[in-house]
Amino acid sequence: MTELGSIGKSVRRKEDYRFITGQGHYTDDINRPGQAHAYFLRSPHAFARIKSIDISAASAKPGVVAIYTGKDMAADKVGGLICGWTVKGKDGQPHKAPRHDAIAVECVRHVGDQVAVVIAETYAQAKDAAEAIEVDYEVLKPAIDLRDALKPGAPQVHADAPGNLCYDWDFGDKAATDAAFAKAAHVTRVELLNNRLSPNPMEPRSAVAEYDRGTDMTTVYVTSQNPHVLRLILCAFVFGLPEHKVRVVAPDVGGGFGSKIFNYPEETVAFWAARKLRRPVKWTSDRSEAFLTDAHGRDHYTIAHLAMDKDGKFLGLKVDTLANMGAYLSTFASAVPTYLYALLLAGQYTTPAIYAEVKAVFTNTAPVDAYRGAGRPEATYVVERIVEAAARELKLDPAELRRRNFIAADAFPYQTPVACVYDSGQYALTLSEAQKMIDYAGFPARKAASAKQGKLRGIGISCYIEACGIAPSAVVGSLGAGVGLWESAKIRFNPTGSVCVYTGSHSHGQGHETTFAQLVSDKLGVPIDQVEVVHGDTAQIPMGMGTYGSRSLAVGGSAISKAADKLIEKGKKIAAHLMEASPADVSYGNGVFSVAGTDKSVPMAAVAFTAYVPHNYPADLEPGFEETAFYDPANFTFPSGCHIAEVEIDPDTGITKIANWVAVDDFGNVINPMIVEGQVHGGIAQGVGQALLEGVVYDTESGQLLTGSFLDYTMPRADDLPSYNVAMTHTPCPHNPLGVKGCGEAGAIAAPAALMNAITDALGTEAIQMPATPLKVWQTIQSHKPALAAE
Amino acid sequence: MTQVSMTVNGKTVSRDVEPRTLLVQFLREHLGLTGTHVGCDTSQCGACVVHVDGRSVKSCTILAAMANGSQVTTIEGLANGDTLHPMQEAFRDNHALQCGFCTPGMIMSAVDLVNRNPNPSEETIRHELEGNICRCTGYHNIVKAVQAGAQAMK
Numbered sequence: 001m002t003e004l005g006s007i008g009k010s011v012r013r014k015e016d017y018r019f020i021t022g023q024g025h026y027t028d029d030i031n032r033p034g035q036a037h038a039y040f041l042r043s044p045h046a047f048a049r050i051k052s053i054d055i056s057a058a059s060a061k062p063g064v065v066a067i068y069t070g071k072d073m074a075a076d077k078v079g080g081l082i083c084g085w086t087v088k089g090k091d092g093q094p095h096k097a098p099r100h101d102a103i104a105v106e107c108v109r110h111v112g113d114q115v116a117v118v119i120a121e122t123y124a125q126a127k128d129a130a131e132a133i134e135v136d137y138e139v140l141k142p143a144i145d146l147r148d149a150l151k152p153g154a155p156q157v158h159a160d161a162p163g164n165l166c167y168d169w170d171f172g173d174k175a176a177t178d179a180a181f182a183k184a185a186h187v188t189r190v191e192l193l194n195n196r197l198s199p200n201p202m203e204p205r206s207a208v209a210e211y212d213r214g215t216d217m218t219t220v221y222v223t224s225q226n227p228h229v230l231r232l233i234l235c236a237f238v239f240g241l242p243e244h245k246v247r248v249v250a251p252d253v254g255g256g257f258g259s260k261i262f263n264y265p266e267e268t269v270a271f272w273a274a275r276k277l278r279r280p281v282k283w284t285s286d287r288s289e290a291f292l293t294d295a296h297g298r299d300h301y302t303i304a305h306l307a308m309d310k311d312g313k314f315l316g317l318k319v320d321t322l323a324n325m326g327a328y329l330s331t332f333a334s335a336v337p338t339y340l341y342a343l344l345l346a347g348q349y350t351t352p353a354i355y356a357e358v359k360a361v362f363t364n365t366a367p368v369d370a371y372r373g374a375g376r377p378e379a380t381y382v383v384e385r386i387v388e389a390a391a392r393e394l395k396l397d398p399a400e401l402r403r404r405n406f407i408a409a410d411a412f413p414y415q416t417p418v419a420c421v422y423d424s425g426q427y428a429l430t431l432s433e434a435q436k437m438i439d440y441a442g443f444p445a446r447k448a449a450s451a452k453q454g455k456l457r458g459i460g461i462s463c464y465i466e467a468c469g470i471a472p473s474a475v476v477g478s479l480g481a482g483v484g485l486w487e488s489a490k491i492r493f494n495p496t497g498s499v500c501v502y503t504g505s506h507s508h509g510q511g512h513e514t515t516f517a518q519l520v521s522d523k524l525g526v527p528i529d530q531v532e533v534v535h536g537d538t539a540q541i542p543m544g545m546g547t548y549g550s551r552s553l554a555v556g557g558s559a560i561s562k563a564a565d566k567l568i569e570k571g572k573k574i575a576a577h578l579m580e581a582s583p584a585d586v587s588y589g590n591g592v593f594s595v596a597g598t599d600k601s602v603p604m605a606a607v608a609f610t611a612y613v614p615h616n617y618p619a620d621l622e623p624g625f626e627e628t629a630f631y632d633p634a635n636f637t638f639p640s641g642c643h644i645a646e647v648e649i650d651p652d653t654g655i656t657k658i659a660n661w662v663a664v665d666d667f668g669n670v671i672n673p674m675i676v677e678g679q680v681h682g683g684i685a686q687g688v689g690q691a692l693l694e695g696v697v698y699d700t701e702s703g704q705l706l707t708g709s710f711l712d713y714t715m716p717r718a719d720d721l722p723s724y725n726v727a728m729t730h731t732p733c734p735h736n737p738l739g740v741k742g743c744g745e746a747g748a749i750a751a752p753a754a755l756m757n758a759i760t761d762a763l764g765t766e767a768i769q770m771p772a773t774p775l776k777v778w779q780t781i782q783s784h785k786p787a788l789a790a791e
Numbered sequence: 792m793t794q795v796s797m798t799v800n801g802k803t804v805s806r807d808v809e810p811r812t813l814l815v816q817f818l819r820e821h822l823g824l825t826g827t828h829v830g831c832d833t834s835q836c837g838a839c840v841v842h843v844d845g846r847s848v849k850s851c852t853i854l855a856a857m858a859n860g861s862q863v864t865t866i867e868g869l870a871n872g873d874t875l876h877p878m879q880e881a882f883r884d885n886h887a888l889q890c891g892f893c894t895p896g897m898i899m900s901a902v903d904l905v906n907r908n909p910n911p912s913e914e915t916i917r918h919e920l921e922g923n924i925c926r927c928t929g930y931h932n933i934v935k936a937v938q939a940g941a942q943a944m945k
Contacts, residue, residue: 010886012883012884012886013883013886015891016882016883016888016891017883018891019888019891019894019895020866020875020879020882020883020888020891020894020895020898021826021866021867021869021870021875021879022824022825022826022827022865022866022867022895023826023867024826024891024892025825026825026828026892028825028829029819029825124809124811200926201890201892201926202828202830202836202838202890202892202893202924202925202926202927203828203830203890203892204829204830252890252891253890254828254830254890254891254892254893255889255890255892255926255927257926286829286831286832287830287831287832287833287836288832508890509889509890509891509927510889511889674886675886677886678886678889678927678928678932681928681929681930681931681932682889682926682927682928682929683929684929685928685929685930686926686929709831709832709833709835710831710833710835710836710924711833711835715924715926716929716930717920717921717924717930718916718917718918718920718921718923718925718930718933718934719917719918719920719921721917721929721930721931723913723931723934724929724931747929
């Protein structure tokens with residue numbers, strides 16, 4: 001694997017060897033000398049006042065080192081967990097962000113809320129001792145259902161969030177949208193539930209914290225997608241510690257999907273306890289705890305209206321959404337159903353007037369925050385379901401209705417009515433390519449053939465847009481973000497010519513160690529196997545913002561590209577000196593500096609060596625060959641594409657079989673197609689999971705989690721899913737140096753609408769909500785009696 | 792405490808453990824073989840699959856004591872020195888892993904699958920891997936890898 005010019009090639013992943021041989025280093029694999037183990041006693045009630053906690057019997061159990069409650073943390077003046085994005089409501093007031101203690105002090109607000117932590121010599125001893133803690137609760141009636149929680153008289157989750165309202169927010173031009181509806185020839189209405197999901201990365205959350213009194217340094221190894229962001233929150237908001245005395249290491253992380261962006265109570269407690277006890281403290285979640293406490297995703301209830309003229313041209317879109325925040329406002333929770341949602345409601349269309357209202361609601365359930373796509377799947381689901389429903393009402397081919405409303409390929413940059421300026425796209429092209437791949441024209445014959453077998457066949461299109469490459473710092477700052485969303489990179493040549501790349505992005509399955517190495521190899525002319533990508537350790541990498549929002553290549557990769565450009569510029573000066581030429585006459589390409597019109601050349605490795613052994617060197621130039629760059633994007637990137645699902649439903653069982661799935665995605669330029677296709681496969685699987693299988697269910701009376709294990713929560717398994725037919729078009733992003741857009745979330749964004757459009761097509765009714773389980777499909781068939789064959 | 796002895800990856804090991812110690816805990820915590828992972832607590836996810844006397848077993852479902860006297864192979868013992876097992880190679884060649892957490896269990900299940908069924912169809916592979924959950928890949932490339940691995944194991 002020494003060839004250069006690997007951009008666009010499916011290079012095998014550099015990181016795989018350690019994973020396929022069992023030598024990955026995940027957080028739970030890390031053990032520190034003298035460590036103690038933490039186990040959390042959790043609330044069995046959705047809502048209760050803690051009257052008293054008696055730890056005396058538990059403290060006497062074997063191996064117990066300490067038992068702490070919320071009062072102990074309060075006594076140490078530990079701050080609450082924060083939300084890092086302040087959304088202002090219609091009234092101009094900031095959202096309600098009630099205090100979120102890492103261990104509950106007076107009230108528990110969801111099943112699984114932390115009540116106490118037991119720290120013992122072994123995990124088993126900690127768990128055993130927790131059983132002996134006596135807690136006297138005054139059980140309260142909880143607010144569980146999203147819509148019920150807003151009703152007058154509903155239980156109040158927080159005294160300082162009246163009516164359980166976190167914010168009442170709107171976006172877009174209400175007057176223009178009302179005017180559009182006033183002149184509409186046709187209005188389509190949909191009512192949609194975007195089901196609540198449990199992210200379930202296969203590696204449960206974990207943290208190992210240790211404190212070195214000699215250096216006053218606290219180190220925490222933790223399952224995080226963004227170690228510097230976590231360090232900033234812990235230092236600046238929770239503990240009031242100087243950042244240079246805290247090191248956060250996110251080693252191999254077994255999937256995140258958003259759920260490992262956030263600052264969670266358990267790692268916070270492990271951090272605090274390790275300092276207090278002066279010994280390492282380790283905590284690892286079990287899956288039951290993960291279901292109870294990992295931030296959930298989605299959970300929207302939406303009514304939307306689409307206004308059209310007599311030809312099906314979209315005139316206006318109105319969207320009214322309730323979004324569940326759970327019991328506490330998680331790290332980025334407020335931004336998900338607002339700026340990551342309503343700003344994408346134009347979809348791929350020229351809809352001139354859009355108005356969205358979003359009420360965020362507290363309930364006695366686990367916190368809800370970003371999950372793969374974060375707001376953008378919810379937006380695509382609204383847009384693509386209502387467009388499909390409109391086509392059916394107008395008796396138009398859904399593909400044709402979309403074509404009448406697409407933003408044209410020559411209309412970019414395109415200003416939507418909801419703030420975004422789309423960078424580039426070819427929406428009609430991705431649709432027509434997908435139609436060809438699935439033989440769209442042949443569908444009626446396939447439907448008739450299915451009908452002969454007594455089966456219901458349906459086809460569904462989803463033309464999605466997403467905003468990735470998150471994000472221009474000034475823009476998100478003006479919208480309430482508490483941080484900038486640039487990214488950093490440092491490239492260090494070693495004297496012997498190999499390269500270390502230090503990136504602020506974090507890989508937890510995305511393959512950065514390979515993709516970034518391809519990028520550096522291509523730019524600097526170093527073989528891929530001579531490039532090491534380092535990430536995840538605040539003590540090694542420059543300050544970085546981490547990985548989420550399909551940002552790593554578009555923002556992190558652009559930072560790497562900039563750092564490489566700086567090295568090339570410095571290299572030109574060194575090479576010019578060695579070749580006794582003017583730097584202005586030196587050109588660079590494929591790892592070689594040369595002087596135009598001569599046969600003089602110097603390879604990159606010789607330049608790097610010279611920079612470290614500067615015996616013959618420009619007098620005014622610093623030695624060393626290492627450059628750091630920060631990249632703040634000029635705009636979001638806007639990947640787009642079209643997925644088409646074809647299903648066959650057995651009306652006797654209600655089982656939906658996916659007969660075919662095609663995806664034509666446009667991520668701009670692509671560095672490693674194999675990795676990109678893998679991201680699409682995984683995204684589709686999560687989208688199919690949402691549409692067919694998955695859903696977090698709480699008992700609406702007691703607030704008990706009914707889907708608290710893999711026995712109860714239906715994860716997509718190999719035999720639930722088809723193989724996928726995946727293709728790409730390439731419309732480069734015009735505003736970043738790589739022309740890339742981001743691919744991590746597309747599948748999860750596109751898939752639910754495609755599948756539900758196919759299922760509702762087969763059933764002949766819109767009246768079914770996700771997940772379309774066999775029972776729900778069967779019940780819908782019983783109540784709507786769909787015709788087998790096309791009319 | 793109970794004394795447990797077994798052969799793990801060709802080496803005889805013996806430890807005094809609490810009777811309630813699961814095989815996966817024995818491997819991870821007592822032997823330091825952290826390639827075998829724990830992804831759930833209901834024996835559903837398959838991240839902990841190892842081979843016990845040649846058959847795949849979810850090592851969270853049995854006590855270490857129940858494996859007393861057995862031959863155990865974990866992901867760390869699958870390769871022959873520096874030569875990877877064909878199934879390991881197939882997973883790498885087909886991009887059948889992303890975060891890598893489910894991978895050890897997935898590979899151990901796949902090897903056992905092919906040992907029992909040298910020519911598995913896509914349907915058979917999907918059915919057989921029902922007890923191994925992957926959240927990253929959508930299984931598309933895992934199925935391809937198992938097919939390729941099956942060919943290479945011949």
